[in-house]
C-alpha cells in the first residue's frame with residue numbers, strides 16, 4: 001500500500017505504480033517513496049511541494065526531506081537544502097552513500113553537487129511574487145518576537161529587546177501562518193510491500209516567510225516520519241516548529257507497538273502536542289505493518305489523504321477525508 005498526506009494524488013499513483021513493478025510490490029518500497037515524492041517535487045504538486053513555493057524572509061525557497069527504511073532503521077535527511085530541486089533523492093544519497101543521517105544548508109548542496117545533482121535556482125515567478133507581496137505588506141506575518149523594531153508592524157532587521165522576555169509561553173505560530181489545503185507545503189508518504197517491508201519519507205519547502213535557516217519537523221526522524229518494520233509507520237504535517245518538540249510519529253509507532261490501533265496511535269501523537277499547544281494545527285497518519293491505517297488531525301475542519309491499497313474495495317488510488325478533532329470541548333489526556 002501507499003499512503004500520503006494531503007491530496008498529492010499524482011505522487012501516490014506513481015509510487016503505487018513503482019511498488020507494483022514486481023508481484024506483490026516486493027522490495028520496491030524505497031523506490032516507491034522516493035520516486036513518488038520526487039514526482040510531487042517535479043510537478044510542484046498543488047504548487048506546494050518542491051521548488052517555487054514558501055519563500056523565506058530573504059525570498060529563497062529551501063527544502064527539507066527525509067527517507068527512513070523500516071528494516072534497517074537507516075535514515076537519510078537533508079535540511080535547509082539550497083538550489084537543488086529533488087531533495088528526497090538527495091536524502092536517499094545521504095542514506096546510501098554516507099554513514100551520516102542528515103546534511104544541512106550549503107554543505108548539503110555541495111554534497112548533492114558531488115553526487116551529480118544540478119545546482120539551479122528554486123525561485124519561480126510564484127515564489128518571487130509571494131515574497132514581494134510579503135515585503136509590500138511590511139513583512140507580515142513573520143516569526144519574530146521580543147525584538148525591536150516591533151515585528152508586528154514593520155520589517156527587520158531586528159535586534160533583541162533589552163527588556164525582559166515576554167513571560168507567557170508562545171502557543172502556536174498564530175492564525176496568520178495557518179496552513180490549509182491550498183497553501184500547505186509538505187508531503188509525507190509511507191509504502192508497505194507484500195513482505196511488510198516499510199519505507200516512510202517526507203519533502204517540504206517549510207513555512208512561508210520562515211527566518212532564513214529555519215528547519216521544520218519534516219526531516220527529523222520521529223517528527224516528520226518514522227518507520228519500523230516490526231510495527232508500522234507514521235508521518236505528520238502541520239506546524240513543524242511545534243510538532244518537532246513532541247516526536248509525534250515516533251509516539252504513534254510506539255503506541256502501536258504497545259498494542260494501540262492506528263486510530264488510537266495517530267490521536268496520541270496529536271493529543272500530546274495539544275496538551276501543550278491548544279492553538280496548534282497538524283495531522284498524524286499512522287499505519288500498522290499490515291497496512292491498516294488511520295489519521296488524526298486538529299486545527300482544521302477536515303483533512304485529506306491519498307491511499308492506494310488493495311485492502312479496500314473501490315479505485316486503487318483514492319482521496320479519503322476525515323473530520324478533525326473538535327476545537328473546543330474537553331480533551332481526554334489520559335494515557336498521553
Ligand code: SD4
Pocket residue numbers: 179184185186204205206207215216217218236237238239240241
Ligand atoms: C513544516 N511541517 O516545515 C512543515 C509544514 C507542513 O503542510 O506540514 N506543511 O513545518
